[in-house]
Amino acid sequence: MKIIKKGQTAWTNRHDTFTEDIRDLYELGNDDDAYALDSYNNATQGFMGLINEAITMQTPLRALGAGWSWTKIATVKDGIILDTKPLNTRFNITAASLRPDYTGDPKYLTFVQSGMSVQELDDFLFSKGQAMKTHGASNGQTMAGAVSTGVHGAAFDFGAMPEFVTGLHIITGPNRHVYLERASRPIVSDAFITRIQAEHILDDNLFNAALVSFGSFGIIHGLMIETEDLYLLDTYMQRMPYDDSDSGKKLKAIMETLDFSNAELPCGNERPYHFMVLLNPYDMAKGAYVTTMYKRPFVSIYNKPKENDAGIGPGDDAPAFIGLLTDNVPELVPTMVTKILGANLPLSDLDPQGNLIKQTGTIGEIFSNNTLRGKLLSAAVAMPVSEVNRVIALMLQANEDFGPFAGLFSFRFVKGSGAMLGFTKFEDTCVMELDAAYSPKVYDFYSKTWKILEDEGIPFAFHWGKITELSSDRIRRMYGQSVDNWLNLRKQLLDAQCLELFTNPIMLEWGLA
Numbered sequence: 001m002k003i004i005k006k007g008q009t010a011w012t013n014r015h016d017t018f019t020e021d022i023r024d025l026y027e028l029g030n031d032d033d034a035y036a037l038d039s040y041n042n043a044t045q046g047f048m049g050l051i052n053e054a055i056t057m058q059t060p061l062r063a064l065g066a067g068w069s070w071t072k073i074a075t076v077k078d079g080i081i082l083d084t085k086p087l088n089t090r091f092n093i094t095a096a097s098l099r100p101d102y103t104g105d106p107k108y109l110t111f112v113q114s115g116m117s118v119q120e121l122d123d124f125l126f127s128k129g130q131a132m133k134t135h136g137a138s139n140g141q142t143m144a145g146a147v148s149t150g151v152h153g154a155a156f157d158f159g160a161m162p163e164f165v166t167g168l169h170i171i172t173g174p175n176r177h178v179y180l181e182r183a184s185r186p187i188v189s190d191a192f193i194t195r196i197q198a199e200h201i202l203d204d205n206l207f208n209a210a211l212v213s214f215g216s217f218g219i220i221h222g223l224m225i226e227t228e229d230l231y232l233l234d235t236y237m238q239r240m241p242y243d244d245s246d247s248g249k250k251l252k253a254i255m256e257t258l259d260f261s262n263a264e265l266p267c268g269n270e271r272p273y274h275f276m277v278l279l280n281p282y283d284m285a286k287g288a289y290v291t292t293m294y295k296r297p298f299v300s301i302y303n304k305p306k307e308n309d310a311g312i313g314p315g316d317d318a319p320a321f322i323g324l325l326t327d328n329v330p331e332l333v334p335t336m337v338t339k340i341l342g343a344n345l346p347l348s349d350l351d352p353q354g355n356l357i358k359q360t361g362t363i364g365e366i367f368s369n370n371t372l373r374g375k376l377l378s379a380a381v382a383m384p385v386s387e388v389n390r391v392i393a394l395m396l397q398a399n400e401d402f403g404p405f406a407g408l409f410s411f412r413f414v415k416g417s418g419a420m421l422g423f424t425k426f427e428d429t430c431v432m433e434l435d436a437a438y439s440p441k442v443y444d445f446y447s448k449t450w451k452i453l454e455d456e457g458i459p460f461a462f463h464w465g466k467i468t469e470l471s472s473d474r475i476r477r478m479y480g481q482s483v484d485n486w487l488n489l490r491k492q493l494l495d496a497q498c499l500e501l502f503t504n505p506i507m508l509e510w511g512l513a
Helices: 036-057 118-127 143-149 190-196 204-211 246-257 330-344 385-402 440-455 472-479 481-493 496-501 505-510
Strands: 002-005 010-012 019-021 024-029 061-064 080-083 090-092 109-113 165-173 176-181 199-202 219-226 231-240 274-279 288-297 359-361 376-384 407-415 428-437
Touching: 024 036, 036 061, 036 080, 036 090, 036 165, 036 176, 036 190, 036 219, 036 496, 109 118, 118 143, 143 219, 165 204, 165 496, 176 190, 176 204, 190 199, 204 481, 231 246, 246 274, 246 385, 330 407, 376 385, 376 440, 385 407, 385 428, 385 440, 428 440, 472 481
Parallel strands: 024 080, 061 080, 176 199
Antiparallel strands: 002 024, 010 019, 090 109, 109 219, 165 176, 165 219, 231 288, 231 359, 274 288, 274 407, 376 428, 407 428
């Protein structure tokens, strides 16, 4: 493995919301002159060597993906950060790598190195006629970063990105690396384990604990993921009433039940693949912005999705443009939010017959954004779908009381996660995203919002990679006994030295160390 010590003593995240003092940044890379498997195994040895070096130096260590998180979850103060982005090898899986009793088709399994970006994997799978089962709104994250922070999308009948992972190869110490699978669903053969020279552990609880562990169970080196045949998404964005009219009541009913049997949507009562509602608190009279996406078989000829004049595509979310806002003049916030929203969101046009015009693309083409416009903040909390309309009423009132909030309220719907600390933890989950201009006033609004939710007894959990206000007490209220289970399983996997090595200040602050 190539290791370039950059001599860098500060690191800033992708969204430019914080800078961390560090001891050094190491840029890692695969060996160019080795076979792919040999290069992968050399990288495993390189990781173990770096862990040994960090123990000797008594310096904490953290693996970094694309730096997409708003929190300091992937950093370590005065420690060494490992830039894993260039580690982007991927392997097709053959029958020889699978257990004889595995009943699936090996072509739908892909083993990817941790630094592979979501976009790179989209492109590779497209070349195979395949696609990921779900996706976040952006594609700039690394696979390990996206999975281990619980990136969720809005595939409410499937779940978040961790749900398509079936195996994790983790470097846990200077002399140990393991391949984790669920005992209830073992997939790989002894031959596969021999090829990557790992220790094989079959344990449902340990796998579910490590799945969303944000770098604290060691260094994730590889992930086995399940894919599916390439498909298209027919995508629509329209404005719909969110009020007490018949249409508004129908939208509210869908949002809190995910029952589409009486829907007034582009494809009638057909159940969408993706469902999202965005609210501009300063323009509620004109209704909500509703995005629906419907899964279709792939055909080679279709009109590919187009960006609008502002450069925003049909799968982009508010962070693609919300950074253009400012709240320096509070009186102008409502006008600015409405103006910027109207100029950027790609509402579907009508054809001559008055029908909404769809945009069609693969999941990688619809969710293709890895650029940002301006400095912004984004917080997200998951809640049961049954609470969503109650929460919207509270948010609109909070904006009256504590605003103006220089941003938008959006709601994505996703199936609950099997990960022990997966934040999309409710069987039917709604994720409320609060995207806004970078401002101390926005932080204050966030803080007051969390207190309102707690005072009203609404269960919720924070997105691990976005703005949070977490404490040990809050985490225990959110996850209960799962916190102790997670901590005990971490101790089971890591020895005392490595527990300390892979602990960063934010984990101490959260009571997760």
